Amino acid sequence: MKILLIEDDKLLGETLAEYLQIKGIETLWLWDERQIVKIIKQYEFDVIVVDLILKFSSGEELILALRKAGIQTPILVITAKRSITDKERCFIRGADDYLIKPFEFKEIVLRIKALCNRRHRENIVTIRDIVVNLDAKTLHSGKEEIKISQKAWDVLCLLIKNRGEVVDTETILDYVWQDKDVGEEIVRAYIKQLRKILPPDSIQVYYGQGYKLN
Known part of the structure; x- marks a missing residue:
């Protein structure tokens, strides 16, 4: 198991990285998040842990930038921000878990392992006869792509994330x-367009509210 830890608190980052290594989790720690573009291109991670x-x-x-770039690696947020609004903002942007500081190091190990196991189960999603491969970014109906x-x-990924x-x-x-100036x-x-591709009633429309993937 290999994770990327993004934490600018050098004391916490170093201490946590050492603890995770002891627990058998190979950890690459970044205290300067500007290096992430280069790092993501060089290595494959099972989980990304990021401070807010x-x-x-x-x-x-x-x-959001990672998800827009097509990175599907599970993301665990560690932060002192406690409000439900902060949590909602992160989950909407693509976070998979949210851990509030201070926390016991044992708990973060448990969450990392759970996310790693979940990733291997959820990278392929089936919507009746449609197979969605989130890693390869492909859709198949039978043998036809x-x-x-x-x-x-x-749009489809967001609906799947919140199915x-x-x-x-x-x-x-x-x-x-x-921030682009577009409307509803x-x-x-x-x-x-998606409703024409997916099986009937896969996407349910709630007029004046939104959309749900069944």
Whole structure:
């Protein structure tokens, strides 16, 4: 097991990295998050652990950037931020777990192992006869590959991440288009495209609220 730890508190980062190594978890620790682009290209990680309050950017921005770049590695947030709003913001952007400081080191080991195990189970999602490979970023119906645009893929990934729950239009706009000046009609267009591809009633429309992947 190999993880990437992004923590700008040098005392905590060094101490935690040493503890994880002792527990058999190979750990690459970054205290300067600007190095992440180079590191992600060089190594494959089972889990990424990231603090929210970093030196040069926010952890929330980093999480979203990783997901937009197609990185599907599970992300565990460690932070002193406690509000439900902070948690919601991270989960919407693609975090998989959220651990509030201070925490026992034993607990973070348990969470890392759980995320690692979950990753190997969830990288392939089936929607009836459609197989979605999140790592390869492909859709297949039987032996036939279905091609979709990057934006449609981003919308689908967000719905998969929140499957069984209604995802509101504003959340989709924030995740896929970020600060671009687009409206609800573009979300409706991509949802319509996905509904033509996926089995009937896979995406349920809640008018005035959002969309749910069944």
